[in-house]
Amino acid sequence: MTGTTTAPRRGGRWIERWEPEDETFWRETGEPVARRNLLYSVLSEHIGFSIxxxxxxxxxFMGPQYGIDPAGKFFLIGTATFVGALVRVxxxxxxxxxxxxxxxxxxxxxxxxxxxxxxxxxxxxTSYGTFLAVAALTGVGGGNFASSMTNINAFFPLRKKGWALGLNAGGGNIGVPVVQLVALLVIGTAGAGHPRLLLWTYLPLIVLAAALALVRMDNLGPVRNDGGAVREAARDAHTWIMAFLYIGTFGSFIGYSFAFGLVLQTQFGRTPLQAASLTFIGPLLGSLVRPVGGALADRYGGARITLATFAAMAAATGVVLLASVRASLPVFLVGFVALFALSGxxxxxxxxxxxxxxAAKALARGLDGEAAAAHGRRLSGASMGLIGAVGALGGLAINLVFRSAFLESGSGTAAFATFLGFYAVCCAVTWAVYLRRPAVAQAPVTGGQGERKAQLTAV
Structure with missing residues (x-):
């Protein structure tokens, strides 16, 4: 993704030389440009998550007069999740x-x-089919995450990616609690019969995000469409292992974000205003701590932080399961909010x-310096779309599991037991692949240096 030989393009803000791993380039030129693009990327992604x-x-807002039962409502939000996952690729x-x-x-x-x-x-x-079609349209907002993360990944050096990607994604994720807070404001002031007030609020914000991106962001010329990178990433087992783990983290975040208010209404009998006054708390915490997760991973290693997170998520799910059985709303809220924070x-x-x-695999192939960094950016950028799409499908799975549980028993207890088992599997996979005996790849290196070993402990 680097180099200076690409021809300049006309008709847009194109940067033709981009070498973030070069410390002099990064200090003198790269960092301020990257931070500016990060800022406006966050804004656009934030609005995308809200939609x-x-x-x-x-x-x-959909009371009895709409004639849609809880299972139908879970399917509506599941439809939005599903389309959002597909368009990420x-x-x-x-x-x-x-x-x-x-x-x-x-x-x-x-x-x-x-x-x-x-x-x-x-x-x-309005017919249920029409509502389904409009819910499906909102999936385009889910796609914004994938393009934004791929773009920002190319701007930053490896040593800064955890922080930058965490901030980019966290700022976008905050779009979930923000739209819930705006809904709370509308319900609390105008009542549950005025959903259009919420929608009118977002129209000018969408136009503002597009206008600021137009005048303040840049295109990176060295980033070229590379079908070979996509095929290579798709053949790599680690792409799919990470996609599975991302189901456990992001799939949980988005699935719970979409379902939280409906669970409070259906299982605990909260009114729309009561539910709206609680739903934003978890997604807000999960969004705010996402950059913290990236920064901790920069310092201590992503695999270690991920394993600890899944273990804690299993424990929090146990608390939620107990609260569901005993119908204890305070304990349920504590456990569920903890799940949001941990997923972040x-x-x-x-x-x-x-x-x-x-990056570790590039070193294992005998590459070094900027060549290794460019190879790592090339494949990690290609893999992010696949990983992000599969991870978002986890949100669909959560809503479908909830739908099934409420259809069968009117309670989410069976769903929480399922989630607990899944987090245990995520713990086992993280430990077995990235911590128990770190994979070691070997590649010959020219120049009489023998063989160089690159370990995936870098993650």
Whole structure:
């Protein structure tokens, strides 16, 4: 992803030389540019997350007059999750095809479609199929994460990626609690019969995010569409191992974010206002601590932080399971909010692991210096779309498990037992692959140096 031989492009803010691993370049030129692009990337991704999670709050406005039962509402938010997961793959590769700045503008403007559609249909008497179609449209907001992370990954050196990717993703994730807070404000002031007030609020914010990206962000010329990188990343077992672990972290965060308010209403009998006054707390904490997870991973290693996170998530799920059985709302809230915070830490640590893995594999092939860094960025950027898409499907799985549990028993207890077992498996995989006996790859190195070993302990 580096070099100075690419031809300049016309008609946009293109940077043709980008070498973040060169400390002089980074200090004198790279860092201020990277930080500026990070700032406006966060803003656009933030709005994208708000729109993607729109139906997690729209269902709070949908009283009995809408004629949709809890299972139908879980399916609505599951539809948004599913489409958001699917579009992450093409969104990842759009950065290389169109440029990070250019695609940020386009992806922001695409958010106008689901927001406007919801404005039109959000009233009693609208068919369930129409609601499903509009919920599916909001999936474009989920795609913003993948393109934003791929773009920011290219801007920063490896030693800064945990912090940068954590901040980028955390600032985007905060879009979930923010839309929930805006919904709380609307319900608390105008009542649950005015969902359109929430939607009108976001239309100018979408336009603002697109305009700021247009005038303040840059495209990186050295980032080129590379189908070979995609195929190579897809063949690498670590891409799919990390995708599985990301189901446990981000899948939990987005799945719980979408379902929390509905669980409070359905299982604990909270009113829309009561539910809205609680739902934002967990996603807010999970978003705020994501950069902390990345920073801890930078310092102590992503695998160690990830393993500790999954162990703690299993313990918190045990608390939630007990609270569900005993119908204790205070204990339930403590355990569930802890799950959000822990999933945020894990989001930061797992995304730090991805570039670390591919950087270590580049060293194992005998590459060094900027060549190794460029190879690592190339494959980690390609893998992020796949990992992000599979991880987001975990959010769909959570909502489907909740839907099944409530259909069968009217309670989420069986769902929480399922999640507990899954976190135990995530602990085992993290320990076995990245900590028990770190994988060692060997490659011959020219120049009489014998063989160089690169360990995945770098993650």
């Amino acid at each position: 993607w999670s729109l139906w997690s709050v729209m269902v709070l 093409p969104y990842t590769f759009a950065v290389a095809r169109f440029g990070g700045r250019n695609w940020t503008v386009v992806s922001a403007l695409l958010l106008l479609a689901p927001t406007t559609a919801a404005l039109v249909v959000m009233e009693p008497g 830490l894990g989001n930061g640590s797992t995304y730090k692991m991805i570039p670390g893995i591919f």
